[in-house]
Amino acid sequence: MASKVVDLRSDTVTKPSEAMRAAMAAADVDDDVLGADPTAHRFEAEMAAVMGKEAALFVPSGTMGNLISVLVHCDVRGSEAILGDNSHIHVYENGGISTIGGVHPRTVKNNPDGTMDIDKIVAAIRHPDLHYPTTRLICLENTHGNTGGKCLSVEYTDKVGEIAKSHGLKLHIDGARIFNASVALGVPVDRLVKAADSVSVCLSKGLGAPVGSVIVGSKAFIDKARILRKTLGGGMRQVGVLCAAAHVAVRDTVGKLADDHRKAKALAEGLKKIEQITVDSASVETNMVFFEVMDPRISPDKLCQVLEQDNVLALPANSKSIRFVIHYQISDADVGYALACVEVCESLDPFPSFTVIAFDFSCDSTISCFQKAIKELLEGSTELGHSINGATKSSYGH
Numbered sequence: 337m338a339s340k341v342v343d344l345r346s347d348t349v350t351k352p353s354e355a356m357r358a359a360m361a362a363a364d365v366d367d368d369v370l371g372a373d374p375t376a377h378r379f380e381a382e383m384a385a386v387m388g389k390e391a392a393l394f395v396p397s398g399t400m401g402n403l404i405s406v407l408v409h410c411d412v413r414g415s416e417a418i419l420g421d422n423s424h425i426h427v428y429e430n431g432g433i434s435t436i437g438g439v440h441p442r443t444v445k446n447n448p449d450g451t452m453d454i455d456k457i458v459a460a461i462r463h464p465d466l467h468y469p470t471t472r473l474i475c476l477e478n479t480h481g482n483t484g485g486k487c488l489s490v491e492y493t494d495k496v497g498e499i500a501k502s503h504g505l506k507l508h509i510d511g512a513r514i515f516n517a518s519v520a521l522g523v524p525v526d527r528l529v530k531a532a533d534s535v536s537v538c539l540s541k542g543l544g545a546p547v548g549s550v551i552v553g554s555k556a557f558i559d560k561a562r563i564l565r566k567t568l569g570g571g572m573r574q575v576g577v578l579c580a581a582a583h584v585a586v587r588d589t590v591g592k593l594a595d596d597h598r599k600a601k602a603l604a605e606g607l608k609k610i611e612q613i614t615v616d617s618a619s620v621e622t623n624m625v626f627f628e629v630m631d632p633r634i635s636p637d638k639l640c641q642v643l644e645q646d647n648v649l650a651l652p653a654n655s656k657s658i659r660f661v662i663h664y665q666i667s668d669a670d671v672g673y674a675l676a677c678v679e680v681c682e683s684l685d686p687f688p689s690f691t692v693i694a695f696d697f698s699c700d701s702t703i704s705c706f707q708k709a710i711k712e713l714l715e716g717s718t719e720l721g722h723s724i725n726g727a728t729k730s731s732y733g734h
């Protein structure tokens with residue numbers, strides 16, 4: 337029987353539940369390009385209401401959701417979008433807003449809590465000038481993935497919204513994990529995004545849907561987004577199959593996010609007890625845990641490779657740390673097993689001491705000495721290398 341895999345690579349790795357699969361099979365569908373998939377319409381109306389916006393549009397991915405949103409807001413050539421230098425849109429979306437949309441990114445440093453300093457956002461705003469692109473959009477990310485799933489407060493979001501409005505700009509929130517933020521902050525999700533003109537919500541992350549995101553905003557925004565989705569090849573015909581699963585995900589999994597956060601905290605507290613591990617467990621706000629290995633010889637890649645041998649899957653967060661991401665298909669026992677595996681990895685010497693003896697075979701005497709040494713070895717009278725001229729000895733590991 338295949339041994340269980342504890343997959344902590346991301347919250348994108350969940351498998352659809354039986355309820356999702358049943359809903360997909362039973363979905364009432366039609367051609368959505370011709371504007372008629374009833375399940376898609378129902379789900380989009382449901383999500384618009386949940387998020388407190390006028391309208392919604394199902395899209396195949398969070399990346400496309402962000403791209404469409406930026407392109408709708410920055411629909412004039414020479415537009416600029418202010419976004420975090422460590423944001424998903426800027427780091428992981430192939431520069432799509434530029435390569436496809438011709439939008440210029442104006443990055444502002446992301447703080448360790450996922451925010452961008454308000455004064456730096458204001459300083460980055462550029463109004464029409466012969467020399468500059470024109471700022472038309474500010475993008476936030478909540479929760480913020482690359483800082484470890486940090487939550488942006490509703491107060492901060494409202495403040496950025498006020499700045500956008502006072503400067504005639506729009507505000508987009510990459511809300512891939514907005515439900516995690518809502519649950520962790522105890523703020524209703526529609527209140528958390530009230531200041532935003534658009535939000536991209538991933539259904540395929542912590543909510544556990546097999547595919548897709550939904551973007552929400554004004555009706556005028558969504559009408560333009562629908563056209564852009566088709567332009568980008570996102571017209572999906574009987575998409576109700578996917579929307580049916582997404583509906584089940586929102587219905588069944590939002591209530592489990594708090595437990596994901598609890599398990600992430602427990603994982604961080606457990607990692608804290610392991611000698612060679614550094615983790616700021618107090619900074620764990622949602623479902624992600626970033627930790628470092630003290631031993632400089634064990635890189636994040638190396639530890640992930642070693643853990644994989646024990647069927648624990650993880651990914652490096654960066655050159656220094658590893659990322660564990662909890663989702664609703666990770667149990668408390670899985671957390672305990674992962675901790676035990678990290679502990680074993682840390683106690684094992686990943687690089688046992690060993691000696692390399694290099695020979696200079698261009699030297700004739702080395703060969704005769706080598707032959708002598710082999711003869712002596714076979715007779716058990718010497719250690720290889722000690723009696724060979726031209727041999728250089730190097731030691732690795734401890």
Ligand SMILES: Cc1ncc(COP(=O)(O)O)c(C=O)c1O
Binds near residue numbers: 348396
């Ligand atoms: C914060 C954030 N935004 C957007 C995305 C993009 O979502 P997708 O992978 O569905 O394109 C991701 C990752 O998946 C993410 O972590």
Ligand SMILES: C[C@@H](O)[C@H](N)C(=O)O
Binds near residue numbers: 346348
């Ligand atoms: C890496 C990124 O694209 C993905 N959203 C994740 O967090 O796993």
